Amino acid sequence: MLSIVRSLWLVFLHMFHKRETVQYPEQKNKLTTRWRGRIVLTRDPDMGERCVGCYLCAAACPVDCISLQATEDENGRRYPEFFRINFSRCIFCGYCEEACPTYAIQLIPDFEMAEYNRQNLVYEKTELLIDGPGKYPGYNYYKVAGLAIGGKGKGEAENELPPIDVKSLIP
Amino acid sequence: MVTIYIDHKPYTVNPGKNLLETCLTLGFDLPYFCWHPALGSVGACRQCAIKMFRDGDDKQGRLVMSCMEPVANNQRISIMDPMAVDFREGVIEWLMTNHPHDCAVCDEGGSCHLQDMTVMTGHAYRRFTFKKRTHVNQDLGPFINHEMNRCIQCYRCVRFYKDYAGGEDLDVFASKSNVYFGRSEPGILESEFSGNLSEVCPTGVFTDKTLKQHYTRKWDLTMAPTICQHCSLGCNIIAGERYGDLRMIANRYHGEINGYFICDRGRFGYEFVNSPNRILQPQHMGQPIDSDKAINEISELIKQSNVIGIGSPRASLESNYALKKLVGDSNFYKGVSKQEQALTELAVSILKEGTVRTPSMKETEKADAVFILGEDLTNTAPMLALAVRQSVKQQPMQEVNKLAVPEWNDAAAREIIQDKKGPLFVATVAETKLDTIASKTFRAAPQDIARLGFAVANLIDSSAPNLSNLSEEEKTLAELIAKSLLASERPVIISGTSCQSDSVLKAAANVASALQKRNKNTGIVLTLPECNSVGLSVMGGLALHDAFEKVKNSKADAVIILENDLYRHGSAKVVDAFLSKCKSVIVIDHSQHATTTKGQWLIPAGTFAEADGTLVNNEGRAQRFFQVYEKANVKESWRWLSSIGSAAGNAIMQPWKNFDSITAALSQEEKNFNGIEKVSLSADFRMHDGQRVPREPHRYSGRTSMLANVAVSEPKPPEDLDSGMSYTMEGTRALPPSSMIPFFWSPGWNSVQSVNKYQEEVGAALRGGDPGIRLFEASGKQSSYFTNVPEKFKPVENKLWGVPIHHIFGSEELSAKGAAVSNRVPLPYLLLSKEDAAKLKLTEGEAIEFEIDEQGFKLPVKLCATISTGVAGLPVGLPGLSFIELSSWGVIRSLK
């Protein structure tokens, strides 16, 4: 009996507290940059596609909602031929971002993705790829990798010596 | 058995092995790089360090390389000793100083031994701040990709390529940490076994270039155990699919057949499965037609006509059997030329009814004297050539044993052997790649090869038929061969159907039987034209030629052609006449070819990747291949045939529901195939946990997304009616039975090196026994010698005796349809001796016009220093060359 009265009293007091409810969509909450929302694919500083089609995000995804096919351009640079995320399955856990060795895949502070038709939640590369580096400016995977691509030959990556001369016997 | 103590715990183990193998057999995770179960130890990488103690009181111990230490009784070692653990981590750290930051773009990633070992040792943080050395890559041809930066200098590649497979164009260059593994200049890797580099190399230096075209990680493949379809040896392979395409072939260890390796035809020949020339929809008169409608109409059609069936040596037992039952036993034809049929039957009777047992490839590796008659093994049965390459090491190995050096101690053994080689005699029409390791070679027309064989048999056992007028040279050679074979402990005689001569087969049989009387360990190995030649031959049926006759005489008016391009088994004129005489031509096949263009009905059969079936290899071993993935509208030929049969009211076929029921019928009805249902486990098979064996690894990705572009709701995965496997990742995590291993994986061992965990003992049989059942063993019924010794070959003026020449890439129908292999197919030519060419005033590359088997040809001449005069080699099956019934006389028409 006493506890019911106490509960009523507490509820009554709440009427005088500051409102937590936000008048969405008129009013919007500020989300931090680390907020895990809609996923994008980013580009590296020289605007090349960052994703190298390594499949690690796909493997990390607990609901298996990422699929892609790796391919490469005529100079050996790898990129995804297609890249698909089925957002109707995504649980926004961020594992894909964590797994990505190139900072290509990133979760951004946007959650306004509601659709009447579930099919519209299937995003392809055209919907995913943005024209910038996202949260991680500066990083360029191909500058550190040993693979030669157009514009970067062997030995031209960061921290690399020029290719060895196999005919040299100098110690 | 001896006892060793590992980290204070006693284990009973086999002596004679090294500690690394032993620890791996016991299930320990001990890292290694340079040791390979087939290549032995060299102690180069220092990765397998363990602590070894003098006795129970020794607390200090010393670091040793486990791959270099033989097992000894009461040995005390420690894998977990902190110093050993530290050392192993340090080794990886050093190896990694130069390793590029490549995993994300490396095709080895996810099945990489270096990744696995790095994780296993715990090295995680790079302390080395200096620059990395780099290398320039080479273009190594259509099969293998080269990315030298990733090398960790384990030397496995050159040890496999040069020492094991006898390749000459891959080597190590430069010095110290700069060592470079490649060719002296960029170019196609010459070895027929180059593809194995992708599995032998523990890093991503050598990777499969065909996989790179549509790259998929190992964890994303749907895989199934299957059998190579590209020659009669029946190597075990794994095939992997993604997004509806076949993506790669990997070796599937089989202790008796292919061991750790397969040839390049087997590895890269799969691309025909993805070819745009596939038949993917039933067609009638060139128009697509619904499957059910096709089944009904064809069943009506066969009810109303006199239908005959033409089987195929490249179709499974089940498919051939279903056709046989559909058209009736007396209307079933084997679909191979008269000559091929006769040769295959002869070969099978030698294996089945002869006195000499046919050894497995593993046993052939252990032969200490080999005599090859008429076969260019590297091109007709490549893996057998690799086995022969190992056999020449057997006799010198005795010296190694005498010095009490263990055979696995590869560096020491090679030091002792130097370039000594055991006896190998190669008698063929033209040069072969095995010549360089042969004790003696003999070049002659098939008749004379046979005569040499008969002579050897007679020298071994004088009751074998004798022959006169041998040349002095032949006599000496025959004596040498006979002497070497008699002196050996495990001699093996190898021959086959490829030079199209029954005398050669008979001579080989005679040598083997003669030897058998003196030495019970004698073996005879015969190679056959196609992957299921033996199976089809045992099943029986008439020759293609008889089918032609029957239709010609209007005794039949409809034909069902099963997975067979008749133009490869009969001359165009005859086949054209046959097909146009038939009122209805129904072709069941997976790929288009000359015959499918003539079919009114085309039925899309599954390739090996889309089908279940059984093949019988050249030793008579029946082996099951499992379907890898489902493809819409495509079904096994046997499934189509039994649907048609059921619709037509065929009482035998109506109860056939799945693979099991058809194999059960085959086993019951055909006494030669009794027990065939035991080759694989039934479709009801479930693991002890009640689950199926998954075709996909547990980290298969994209399940809810890969088809989401079509429809966001995932479709129900296909169900496997034919085996206890699932098409998904759902299923057991336990070790599957040896006959249904879809991929090799073990916790911590993502690369193919995990095969260690699937073997009873490293390098021995798979757990539960190597799969497949031998259908027959030599019964000894046919114990008398073959008597008809052929006449000596005599050149004829203005004529050339045409003999077949085989090419690993090009002579086999299916593999040549793929992009990578077709790059390696040579252009047609005529092989001619230098003398004949000089007589005809022809130089290399000039065209010669001639007529053979009633067909005219104009081909460029290729000169050969060793082929006999009067003999001309004609390449088999190359594009632009039609079927020619060989061996026969060709008439030189005109010149220039």
Ligand code: SF4
């Ligand atoms: S956020 Fe999680 S569920 Fe969504 S795609 Fe990434 S890994 Fe998958």
Ligand code: SF4
């Ligand atoms: S993990 Fe990153 S680089 Fe790799 S496929 Fe995914 S998005 Fe591309």
Ligand code: SF4
């Ligand atoms: S290329 Fe591969 S196999 Fe050869 S030494 Fe380097 S890592 Fe070893």
Ligand code: SF4
């Ligand atoms: S040897 Fe024959 S069966 Fe083995 S992989 Fe090569 S082609 Fe296939």
Ligand code: FES
């Ligand atoms: S595996 Fe023992 S030293 Fe390399």
